[in-house]
Amino acid sequence: GGLAPGATADLDKEQVLGVLEAVWRRGDLNLERALYSHANAVTNKYCGGGVYYRGLVEFSNICQNDCSYCGIRNNQKDVWRYTMPEEEVVEVAKWALENGIRNIMLQGGELKTEQRLEYLERCVRAIREQTTKLDLEMRARAASTTTAEAAAAAQADAESKPGQEPELGVVVSLSVGELPMEQYQRLFRAGARRYLIRIETSNPDLYAALHPEPMSWHTRVECLRNLKKAGYMLGTGVMVGLPGQTLHDLAGDVMFFRDIKADMIGMGPFITQPGTPATDKWTALYPNANKNSHMKSMFDLTTAMNALVRITMGNVNISATTALQAIIPTGREIALERGANVVMPILTPTQYRESYQLYEGKPCITDTAVQCRRCLDMRLHSVGKTSAAGVWGDPASFLHPI
Ligand code: SAM
Numbered sequence: 166g167g168l169a170p171g172a173t174a175d176l177d178k179e180q181v182l183g184v185l186e187a188v189w190r191r192g193d194l195n196l197e198r199a200l201y202s203h204a205n206a207v208t209n210k211y212c213g214g215g216v217y218y219r220g221l222v223e224f225s226n227i228c229q230n231d232c233s234y235c236g237i238r239n240n241q242k243d244v245w246r247y248t249m250p251e252e253e254v255v256e257v258a259k260w261a262l263e264n265g266i267r268n269i270m271l272q273g274g275e276l277k278t279e280q281r282l283e284y285l286e287r288c289v290r291a292i293r294e295q296t297t298k299l300d301l302e303m304r305a306r307a308a309s310t311t312t313a314e315a316a317a318a319a320q321a322d323a324e325s326k327p328g329q330e331p332e333l334g335v336v337v338s339l340s341v342g343e344l345p346m347e348q349y350q351r352l353f354r355a356g357a358r359r360y361l362i363r364i365e366t367s368n369p370d371l372y373a374a375l376h377p378e379p380m381s382w383h384t385r386v387e388c389l390r391n392l393k394k395a396g397y398m399l400g401t402g403v404m405v406g407l408p409g410q411t412l413h414d415l416a417g418d419v420m421f422f423r424d425i426k427a428d429m430i431g432m433g434p435f436i437t438q439p440g441t442p443a444t445d446k447w448t449a450l451y452p453n454a455n456k457n458s459h460m461k462s463m464f465d466l467t468t469a470m471n472a473l474v475r476i477t478m479g480n481v482n483i484s485a486t487t488a489l490q491a492i493i494p495t496g497r498e499i500a501l502e503r504g505a506n507v508v509m510p511i512l513t514p515t516q517y518r519e520s521y522q523l524y525e526g527k528p529c530i531t532d533t534a535v536q537c538r539r540c541l542d543m544r545l546h547s548v549g550k551t552s553a554a555g556v557w558g559d560p561a562s563f564l565h566p567i
Pocket residue numbers: 234235236237272273274275340341342343361362363365403404433434435436437438488523524
């Protein structure tokens with residue numbers, strides 16, 4: 166209460182915890198309504214009802230880690246392992262550009278090998294080169310000029326915005342896990358500009374319980390810091406409802422995002438996946454749980470977290486994650502009205518989707534990229550939002566790295 170419309174608030178951990186407790190108990194519906202409507206006002210202040218797309222390309226499910234919740238962890242049985250050919254990854258990026266999606270995220274399991282790094286470097290370089298060329302051709306066609314004239318116009322436009330790269334082609338984000346600083350730098354030089362790596366939980370003990378050694382919470386934090394130093398726009402996030410997680414932990418997560426100065430936050434409910442140790446743990450902890458109503462509570466907690474991050478941090482990108490849609494079919498739209506401003510249409514070619522099953526009930530497994538793109542436009546429309554134009558896909562006040 167008492168906040169001017171659209172104003173941010175520097176909430177402390179106790180205040181965040183108080184709101185989460187109220188949402189968890191469902192004891193104060195007026196508070197929930199006020200929380201979501203204020204978060205939406207802050208979102209609209211920075212994003213003006215515009216929603217940014219990041220097309221997700223799940224390029225490989227081969228992973229050396231063994232995160233205990235994940236359906237593509239190293240020790241998960243009966244998973245057909247794949248890595249998309251580079252040309253196919255580039256084709257998806259070109260398709261994205263032609264369909265108005267100017268940001269793509271290459272996401273995959275984690276491999277620290279030189280071979281994987283070189284594959285990623287080649288993918289990022291080829292995407293930047295080929296989508297820049299395609300962009301110039303598209304601009305030339307639209308303005309009935311030559312591509313050289315289109316390039317000159319783009320250059321002039323860039324010069325009017327000091328400190329920013331010429332806005333051409335598709336912006337590449339990566340989500341490929343913990344790598345040494347030197348590899349982050351090489352991928353930045355190849356042309357990647359954003360990086361997403363969830364901290365998964367800000368509680369180091371809970372992190373240790375879910376990630377067998379040699380993974381460690383401190384290494385992960387170090388990676389987040391290195392990514393910022395390397396010049397990336399940084400995305401991070403957590404899962405909500407992990408076995409053993411408390412509301413206290415979640416309040417700490419909000420403070421963690423603020424302190425690490427994340428540019429993008431993505432949060433999703435933890436969803437069970439048969440054959441994973443975390444799911445066994447969850448089942449042992451809640452043997453009599455009514456799964457549907459439990460998941461509905463996790464949905465509300467996740468969107469409350471989005472709203473609290475929006476109110477606390479103001480000008481950040483917050484993603485309405487696919488896992489929300491796994492609980493409620495219109496879950497992402499609801500999230501867009503509770504603080505989120507980014508959606509990530511899955512562009513992975515259909516033949517691979519079934520093998521990138523992180524959790525049970527992952528939506529859109531049999532869809533094509535065309536269906537995902539169209540479906541999202543309709544979904545945005547249903548909550549009075551539109552897909553925002555602009556190359557980078559950030560609120561106007563963001564400054565982009567060179
Ligand atoms: N390997 C990269 C990494 O760890 O950052 C990117 C791929 S990883 C599969 C992407 C995200 O999937 C993880 O950060 C995790 O939060 C999420 N995820 C994995 N298993 C999940 C589950 N059972 N429920 C919800 N989200 C899950």
